[in-house]
Each structure stands twice: as structure tokens, then as C-alpha cells.
Amino acid sequence: MKNRLSVATVAELMNVSEQFIRIGLQKGIFPFGYAVKMSTQWTYYISPQKFTEHTGITVS
Numbered sequence: 001m002k003n004r005l006s007v008a009t010v011a012e013l014m015n016v017s018e019q020f021i022r023i024g025l026q027k028g029i030f031p032f033g034y035a036v037k038m039s040t041q042w043t044y045y046i047s048p049q050k051f052t053e054h055t056g057i058t059v060s
Contacts, residue, residue, distance in 0.1 A: 005033075005046040005059060013057050021046075030054070 007025075010033075011018040025035035025044055032054045033046035048059045 002048065005048050005051060007044050007046070009059075010046055010051065013051075013059070014055065 007018050007021050011021045014021070021030070022035065022042065022044065024030045025033050025046070026042065032050035033044060036043050036045075051057065052059055
């Protein structure tokens with residue numbers, strides 16, 4: 001298992017848009033990751049372990 005998941009992977013696993021995931025992380029709604037604004041660009045970190053614990057979706 002990698003140490004982080006991409007926004008695209010999580011969106012596909014949850015069957016939602018990437019923008020849905022980005023905004024959820026930016027607003028602190030999802031407990032499985034973080035969004036940090038670096039100057040004008042956002043950077044995202046999504047924990048595979050926390051994602052699986054929260055959603056029940058297994059990541060390989």
C-alpha cells in the first residue's frame with residue numbers, strides 16, 4: 001500500500017467528482033486527509049488507512 005492516495009483515485013473509489021473530494025478536504029469534512037494551500041495552489045494528502053477506516057473501501 002502506498003503512503004498516500006490521489007484525489008483522482010479516491011473520487012473513482014467513491015464514485016464522485018474530483019472537485020467533490022477537493023472541496024471536502026479543503027473544508028475539513030473528510031477525516032481521511034488534508035488540504036493545504038501553498039501560495040495559490042492547493043496540495044492534498046489522503047491517508048489510505050484512514051480512508052479505508054472511514055469509508056470501508058479497501059485500497060490495494
